Amino acid sequence: xxxxxxxxxxxxxxxxxxxxxxxxxxxxxxxxxxxxxxxxxxxxxxxxxxxxxxxxxxxxxxxxxxxxxxxxxxxxxxxxxxxxxxxxxxxxxxxxxxxxxxxxxxxxxxxxxxx
Amino acid sequence: xxxxxxxxxxxxxxxxxxxxxxxxxxxxxxxxxxxxxxxxxxxxxxxxxxxxxxxxxxxxxxxxxxxxxxxxxxxxxxxxxxxxxxxxxxxxxxxxxxxxxxxxxxxxx
Numbered sequence: 001x002x003x004x005x006x007x008x009x010x011x012x013x014x015x016x017x018x019x020x021x022x023x024x025x026x027x028x029x030x031x032x033x034x035x036x037x038x039x040x041x042x043x044x045x046x047x048x049x050x051x052x053x054x055x056x057x058x059x060x061x062x063x064x065x066x067x068x069x070x071x072x073x074x075x076x077x078x079x080x081x082x083x084x085x086x087x088x089x090x091x092x093x094x095x096x097x098x099x100x101x102x103x104x105x106x107x108x109x110x111x112x113x114x115x
Numbered sequence: 116x117x118x119x120x121x122x123x124x125x126x127x128x129x130x131x132x133x134x135x136x137x138x139x140x141x142x143x144x145x146x147x148x149x150x151x152x153x154x155x156x157x158x159x160x161x162x163x164x165x166x167x168x169x170x171x172x173x174x175x176x177x178x179x180x181x182x183x184x185x186x187x188x189x190x191x192x193x194x195x196x197x198x199x200x201x202x203x204x205x206x207x208x209x210x211x212x213x214x215x216x217x218x219x220x221x222x223x224x
Contacts (some may be wrong), residue, residue: 003159006136033211033212035214041160041216042203042214042215042216042217043203043212043214043216043217045212045213045214048211055211056210056211058211088155090157090158092157092158101146101148101163101165101207102143102207102212103160103161103163104150104158104160104205104212105146106150106157106158106159106197107157108156108157108179109155109157
């Protein structure tokens with residue numbers, strides 16, 4: 001079956017612009033989580049969506065937002081970009097079975113560079 | 116914020132040697148997982164150990180979990196150059212999954 005697909009893979013933006021990243025989960029997976037990875041901070045949890053509802057949110061400013069569609073595809077948006085937003089943004093999907101283990105399948109990531 | 120902390124941050128060994136990485140965490144968990152990341156790519160799930168388990172094996176991987184000390188270790192036996200990657204522990208609690216900063220493993224041929 002197809003894996004988790006993230007688009008675009010690479011993008012360059014300038015400060016003040018906004019960006020939208022897309023994630024298509026594995027078929028049947030209803031949970032999509034987003035992480036920001038930077039060399040200094042490791043993987044930081046952004047948010048998780050399950051059945052079109054935000055289930056959890058990490059400690060990021062309101063400039064970071066996301067949504068999930070009825071087909072489980074998810075998008076995240078970062079507005080008013082700052083230099084510090086340069087990072088690898090990783091999306092992961094899972095079945096999120098209640099009372100079961102939540103094993104994540106990651107996409108290859110979207111590498112954002114802010115100039 | 117991160118949940119787990121891996122130790123060491125970097126590890127360099129020769130092919131054939133064993134590699135041990137440690138992870139400490141702060142809150143209660145349902146399970147703990149280890150993932151591998153090859154340079155600049157997505158993470159790949161390696162192994163999961165539940166909170167009521169103490170040790171688990173999968174091929175050349177051995178994971179231990181000590182919930183009283185809130186720590187886990189990952190042992191890779193007979194390492195290969197292809198094992199060169201970053202390894203992350205992830206804690207699965209009641210809310211979301213949190214990752215540590217990772218251990219960068221280099222296996223020299």
